[in-house]
Structure formats: C-alpha cells, structure tokens
Amino acid sequence: MKMLFKLAFRNVFRYKRRTIITFSAISYGLGLMAVGISLYNGVNARAMDNIINYQTAHLKILASGYFEKKDEVPLEFTIDEPQKIKSLLKDNQDIQGIESRILFQASIITGMDELPCLGVAIEPEVDPLVFKIKESIKDGRFLEPSESKIILGSGLARDLGLEVGDDCVLRLFLSTEDFIWNALDLEIIGIAKTENPMVNRQTVFIPLSLAQEALSLENKVTELAIRIKDRNQLLEVKDSIQSQLATLDKNYEVVSFEEYASDFKELMRLRSRIQVLIPLMMILIATLGIVNTMLMAVMERTREIGMLAAMGMRKMEVMLVFIFEGALIGIFGSLTACVIGGLGGWWLETKGFSMSFLGKEMSDMLSFFPVEVFKGDLTVGTLIFTLVLGIVVSILASLYPAYKAVKLDPIQALRHVG
Amino acid sequence: MSIAKLENIHKTYHIGKIDFPALRGISFSVEEGEFLSIAGPSGSGKTTVLNLIGCLDKPSQGKIFLENKDVSDYPTSKLADVRRHKIGFVFQTFNLIPVLTAEENVEFPLVLEGTKDSKERKHLAEQILIEVGLKDFIRRKPNEMSGGQQQRVAIARALVKKPKLVLADEPTANLDSKTGEEILNIMLELNQKTSTTFIFSTHDKMVMDFARRLIKLRDGKIESDQRGS
Numbered sequence: 031m032k033m034l035f036k037l038a039f040r041n042v043f044r045y046k047r048r049t050i051i052t053f054s055a056i057s058y059g060l061g062l063m064a065v066g067i068s069l070y071n072g073v074n075a076r077a078m079d080n081i082i083n084y085q086t087a088h089l090k091i092l093a094s095g096y097f098e099k100k101d102e103v104p105l106e107f108t109i110d111e112p113q114k115i116k117s118l119l120k121d122n123q124d125i126q127g128i129e130s131r132i133l134f135q136a137s138i139i140t141g142m143d144e145l146p147c148l149g150v151a152i153e154p155e156v157d158p159l160v161f162k163i164k165e166s167i168k169d170g171r172f173l174e175p176s177e178s179k180i181i182l183g184s185g186l187a188r189d190l191g192l193e194v195g196d197d198c199v200l201r202l203f204l205s206t207e208d209f210i211w212n213a214l215d216l217e218i219i220g221i222a223k224t225e226n227p228m229v230n231r232q233t234v235f236i237p238l239s240l241a242q243e244a245l246s247l248e249n250k251v252t253e254l255a256i257r258i259k260d261r262n263q264l265l266e267v268k269d270s271i272q273s274q275l276a277t278l279d280k281n282y283e284v285v286s287f288e289e290y291a292s293d294f295k296e297l298m299r300l301r302s303r304i305q306v307l308i309p310l311m312m313i314l315i316a317t318l319g320i321v322n323t324m325l326m327a328v329m330e331r332t333r334e335i336g337m338l339a340a341m342g343m344r345k346m347e348v349m350l351v352f353i354f355e356g357a358l359i360g361i362f363g364s365l366t367a368c369v370i371g372g373l374g375g376w377w378l379e380t381k382g383f384s385m386s387f388l389g390k391e392m393s394d395m396l397s398f399f400p401v402e403v404f405k406g407d408l409t410v411g412t413l414i415f416t417l418v419l420g421i422v423v424s425i426l427a428s429l430y431p432a433y434k435a436v437k438l439d440p441i442q443a444l445r446h447v448g
Numbered sequence: 449m450s451i452a453k454l455e456n457i458h459k460t461y462h463i464g465k466i467d468f469p470a471l472r473g474i475s476f477s478v479e480e481g482e483f484l485s486i487a488g489p490s491g492s493g494k495t496t497v498l499n500l501i502g503c504l505d506k507p508s509q510g511k512i513f514l515e516n517k518d519v520s521d522y523p524t525s526k527l528a529d530v531r532r533h534k535i536g537f538v539f540q541t542f543n544l545i546p547v548l549t550a551e552e553n554v555e556f557p558l559v560l561e562g563t564k565d566s567k568e569r570k571h572l573a574e575q576i577l578i579e580v581g582l583k584d585f586i587r588r589k590p591n592e593m594s595g596g597q598q599q600r601v602a603i604a605r606a607l608v609k610k611p612k613l614v615l616a617d618e619p620t621a622n623l624d625s626k627t628g629e630e631i632l633n634i635m636l637e638l639n640q641k642t643s644t645t646f647i648f649s650t651h652d653k654m655v656m657d658f659a660r661r662l663i664k665l666r667d668g669k670i671e672s673d674q675r676g677s
Contacts, residue, residue, distance in 0.1 A: 032566075033552075033559040040547035337543040340504055342532025343560055344525070440504050444539065 034347060038354030041327070042362075048326065049359060052319040056363030056420055057370060059312040064371025064416040065406070066308050069378055072407035074298055078287070080226035080400040081294060083162040086287040087129075087255035089268055091115060094281040096252065100290070103133045103148065105204060108250040109282070115254060118274055124267045126259050127159025130251040132241050136234065138182070139199040139213075140190050147186055148233050149202060151241030151251075160257040163222055163235060170194035170220035176239045179219035185231035187221045194218050200234065202244050212244045226400045264288075294400065309419065316363070316420065317427040320356050324431030327355065328438075335435050336443025345436040352432035353425055360424020364417045371408075371416055378406025450516060451613050451645045452501050453477040457510035459496050459668075470496040472668040473510070480612065481643040483636060485659030487650055492665040494649035495617055501647065502535055502615045503527040515612065532560050536606030538616035538648075542598040544590040550577060550601045551586045557609045576604040580634055596627035600634065607638060616648035620655055632658045 042049055082088060092100075096107035109115065112130040119125060129152065136149035154173040158164045163181070164172040173179060180200060182192060192198060196218050204210040216236065224230055242248055258267045264286055272284045288295060328335070338348055382405030459471040471493045478484055478501075486494045499505040500512055503519060504527075511520045519530060531537075536557070544553045554573035563569050577586055580600040590598050599619060606614045616635070620628030632655060639646050648655070656662055664671040 033556065036552075037545065037547065044547055333541070333543060334545060337537075337539065337545075339528070340502070340531060340537050340539075341557055341560060342528050342530075342535075344528060347560075441499055444543075 031350075034350050035354055038351050038358060041331075041351070041355050042358045045323075045327070045330075048323050052323045052359055053363045053366070055319040056316045056360065056424070057366035059315045060364055060367030060416050060420050061370025061374065063308055063312045064367060064408075064412050065374035065378065067305070067412045067415075068371070068375035068406035068408040069404065070301065070305050071409070071412070072378060072382075072405045073401055074301075075407055076225070076405060077294065077298070077399070077401045078291075080224070080229075081291045082257075082261075082287050084166075084224045084226040084229040085400070086290045087160050088258045088261060088264060088287055089256040089271065090285045090290060091254040091256065091271070091275065092283045092285060093252070094283055097283050097285055097289075103135050103252075105132075105134060105245060105247065105252065108247060108252055109254060110250050111278075111280070112249070112251045112254060115275065115278070115282070118278070119256075119271060122267075122270065122274065124258050124260070124263060124270070126257045127156060129153050129156045129160040129255045130238060130253075131255055132238065132245065132247060132250075132252045134241065134245060134252075135203040137201045137203075138186065138190060138192075138234065139201060140192060140196075143190055144201075145186060145190060146232075147183075149200070149241065150233055150235050151238045152235055153238050160255050163224065166222050166224040167220045168223035170218070172220060173235060173237050175237055177219075177237060178214070178216055178240055179236070180214075180216040181220040181222050181235040182218055183230040183233045184221050184223035185227065186234065187218070189231075192218055194221060200236065202241070204245055214240070214244055225402050227402050228400050230402075313419070313423050316360070316423045320359060320424050320427035321430060323359065324352055324356050324428050325434065328352065328431050328435045331435075332438060332443045332446040335438055336440045336446065339438070339440035340444060348436050349432040352435050353428045356428025356431070357421060357425045360421045360427075363424070364420025367416050367420055368413045371413060375406050375408030375412070378404075379408050382406065449480050450477050450513070451480050451482075452647075453513040453516075454497075454500070455511045455513070457497075457500060457507045457512065459493075459500065459505070460508045470668055471500075471507075474665075474668070474670055475510075476663060476670065476673060478613075478645060478647060480645055481639070482645050482647075483639045483658075483660040484645075484647045484663065485650055485656055485661070486647065486663050486665060487656050487659075488665035488671070489651060493668045494651075494665055497665070498615050498617050498647065498649050501613070502537065503530045532557075533609070534611055534613060536609065536611040536614040536644075538599070538602050538606050538614065538619045540618040540621045542590070542595070542602045542622070544598055544601055544605070546590050549587050549589055550582060550593070550604075553590070553601055554604045554608050557605060561609050563609075572608055573604070576608050577601070579638070580604045594627075595623050596630060599623060599627075599631050603631070603634060603638070607642070607644065610642070611644065613645045613647065616646065618649055618651075620650070620652060625654060628652070629654065 093107040093109050116128050119128060132151040134149040137144050137146045154175050168184060173181060198216060200214045200216055202212045268284050268286055275282045382403045384403045455475050457471050457474045461468045461470055486497055488494050500507055507520055511518055551573045554577060555569045558569045574586060580603055582600055585593055585597055620631055635646055638644060661675045663673045
C-alpha cells in the first residue's frame, strides 16, 4: 500500500502544469465557496439580529386582527389594557423586557419637503431593555419620557437635511383612507444610525405619551414588544405567554420575529436555494478538473498500465493508484481552499464591507435589506465541510478514470504507442 | 522438469469480421534452465506465443501447462497471480515506471508479490542491480539512464523475485548491436548462474546465435526446432 501511495504521490507531480491547473481550480473554487458560505451565514445572522434589535424584538403581542393588516400599520386594532398584560407577565422569568409601542403612518415636513415615514412611539425608559435604538444614537441624545422631542433615522435626516436641534413637523395619520391627520411641531433631539438601513431610512421615534395624545389613543397601544432572555427558547416562551394571555377576556395574538419578518424569511429562503447552487457549481468544476486530469493520465500511461498488469498487479491495486492520485490533488486543493476560505472569511468577519461603496443611489435601492455592513461568519464547520467536500468529490471523480484504467486489456495496452 | 508445455495451441484473433489465425497448432515443451529463442518474421506468431506462456492471453484451442499445471482455463485473476509469482517480463521498450528510481522499479515486483520487509526488498534490489552492472545507477530515474541501462534495470526487475521463467519480447530491438550483445550476455550469464529459464522472441540473427535452442515460426506454425551448444 505504501508503495502504491508513493507511486501515486510521484505521479501527481509528473505532469506539473496539468496538476497545477486542476489544483488551482479546486483551491479557488472551494475557497470562494467557503467565503460565500461565511458571508451568507454572517449576513443572515446579522439581518435577523438587526430585525430583532431595531424592528420586531423577539415577540410581539398584537390585538386580534392586527397581524393580518400589519403592512398598513393600522390603528384600529389596539391593545386597550397594556398595563394589565404587563403585570400579568411580570413574573415570567423568561422575559427580559416588555415595551408598549404604537406604530403609525407619518410624514416629516420641513419647509417645502415632505417625506413619508414610519412613526414609532416608544417608552424611553423601557425601550433599551427590548431594543438597541438608544445605543445607536449617533448625534444628540435618546428620548426622555413625556418630552415633545423626536429622534430621526439617519437616512431620513440626511435626505431632509436635518440635524439635531432643528425643528420639524411630524404629520401623524389617524386614517390614511379618510386622510385624517394631526401634526406636531417637534425638536430633533437625536439621530439614530442603526445597523439596519431600513430603520435609518424610514423611521422616527417619539415618546409614547405624546403619540397617544396626538393619535387620540389614551392608554392604548398597537403592540407590546418583548425581548426574551434566551432566543433558543422562543417557541416555548411564545407558548407560555399565549397560555397566560388566554386568561384574559380579550383575544390577543403572540407573533414571533420570524413570523413578523416573513417577507425577509422568504427572501432568505430564496437565497438559500441560490446558495445550494454555489457548492454544486464548485463540485462540477472540481469533478470536471479531476476527471479530465485523470483521464489524460490514463491515456498517457496506457503502456505503463499494461506493464503493471503484466507484472501481476491486481485490478484493485491499479485502481487505487489512480484514486490516490485524484485524492491527493483533492487533499492539496481542499487544504489550500481552506486557507483561502479561512483568510477570506476572517477578513469578512473582522472588516466586512459596506454597501455604501456602491454609491448612495445603489445603496438606497438595496436598503430593503436590513444589513448595512456585510460581515461574514466563519465557522470551523464551514472549513471542515470545504475540506471533506473537496476530498470526497476528488475521490468520486477519480473512480471513472480508474475504472477505465483497469478495463484496459494488458496486451493491447502494452502495444499502445503513446 | 518441464517449465512450460504447449499442446496443439491455436490462437485466432477476430479483427472486425475477419478471423486472423495467429497460431495454427503449435506444440513444444521448455525444460528448466533453457535459454530459448523464438524467432521468425513479423506476424509469424512470436509475441502471441510469449503472451500465452506469460498468461497474458488464453489460447483459442489447445492446452498450456506451467510446471505441469494446466493454466489454459484459469480465470483472469488467477492468471495475474501466476504472473505475479512465477514469471518475469522484459519488454522491447523497457517499460520502467518513470517516476520511480532504478532501485524502486526493481523493488516493485517484490511489493506486488508481498515481500513486506522493505529493508529486505531494498537489499535484494540493490544486489541484483549490482549483478547487472548498475551499482552507480541505483538512485537514478529511467530518464537519467541510457537505453541499455534501462533494459538492465528491466532485467533486474524481471529477476528480482527469482521467477522460474523470464519472458523477453524482442529485448534488444531498441538497442544498438553492441548494447544488445551486452544485454544478451547478462541474460545468458544469469541463466547459467541461477538456472532461470529464459524465453525470448527475436528476428535478429545475432540474438538467434546466442540462443541454446532456437524455435523458428512461420505463419503460425513451427518451422524448425534446433538445439545448439
């Protein structure tokens, strides 16, 4: 076996140029695949985090009927007893924080400009327990309860040319159908630059009490946003909250971030289908490379194979020589792929890249995607997958050429003029 | 003792729709220690005879005995075992493994045969390479040696496992006459020293003169079978 391996090892370096081409194809192909998987995993995880941290929290309690129309941000499905629900859930150990919020359609008016936006009324004293908006205040400060101030998303502020200290008019729509609205003259107290471009581009934050007054929703809210302590317990906590709420007279829905961001999940599902194509393409490249290299080797070494057979070498042994050769190219190629994937993945994980390099227009177009900086998530599992995939594919790809080699008739092979 | 015995051997090749009879009823016996040349013009059936004795091919009709065992109906895998253990081959075009050194090439049949101790293998390979006059070429690769030197490696490779029978298909055809004579002298010397049976095919007069027994073939039949000194 050792001698067969030695023979295979030396044969790998016999046709250097061809081996280098195949080796490079495997290295770069699988290396890029590892980088791609890291990026996909990283972006996926960050997108989910950004949705949770700035938009949906882990769970939302909604009045019955709201969820179906959530895209219209309706005000007619309200929770009329938020304090009662909060005190009902206050002993639930799995919950980190519950915040009463109102989401409403709004627009910001400054001079001649008016931009539509999503209004979010928050409880400033509770919000940091549930969301990370306070941490993302770039200029100015976070809201205090009951003050008549506003926080703008950084993209919105940029588009309107507004800064901290400027005044603006917030138009709050009570009903878009009937075009009933109220307006508040507010001072901008802070600019939020979150990691979620969707929030930056379209959201404003005001204190809950201010919104309740302006929208005529005394003591009412449209949602209770909940952050739980352990995300892995999401479904269990959701069930336990649901059963606690069942004791109340009114019907409420408990919706997880996954359900709330179902559009995004659909997008990710589509992306994951595309992601399957990447390894498949790499497998194809590696297979074609190895099959081509090994078939050429079988053709060029026909007489040698005949001689080995004449000397009494068993078919299995001849096959093994060729399989070892393919496997060796696969092992070297996959190891290099791991280095390429490791370095690329490390760079993506530590530095990442921002969509802003595409320019403002392009990055605005992509702002439906809840990630500003694309960072990777490199795992040992990805590298092991790359390594194993490369080796397995190389061995499988060597089987056909190896089979061709043992099918040769020794007499014909010995006569072969190559 | 008879090393190889052919009884009324016929071999017909089917090329497309045409049947080409390469051998038409050949019978002869080879005794242990013989130095036998099978001669004849191209197409006379020399290589076919060697292939049949070498268990690389099966006869269409007739029987072949190696050491009194009928191998005519052996399955392919069993024929490979016979080749591995009992027969050494020397080819016209040397056919060394280019990525292995002279020593490793000679060692290779021992690996196939199952000699596990690598020190023993190396020792045997070195010894026989010295015997064929390649003491200084042990670590050379085939492309660093002349044709004559490569053929000596091939002879060493054929003999290292101490087979009863060595088959050489036109072993000097690719060599100049002086080198060819050297190769024949080495083969003859080893034949006399080790009693290994040599059967080689040729159409070269000088090679025929070396043989102790000469079987001439023509059109797939034995034309003459002469024993010399």
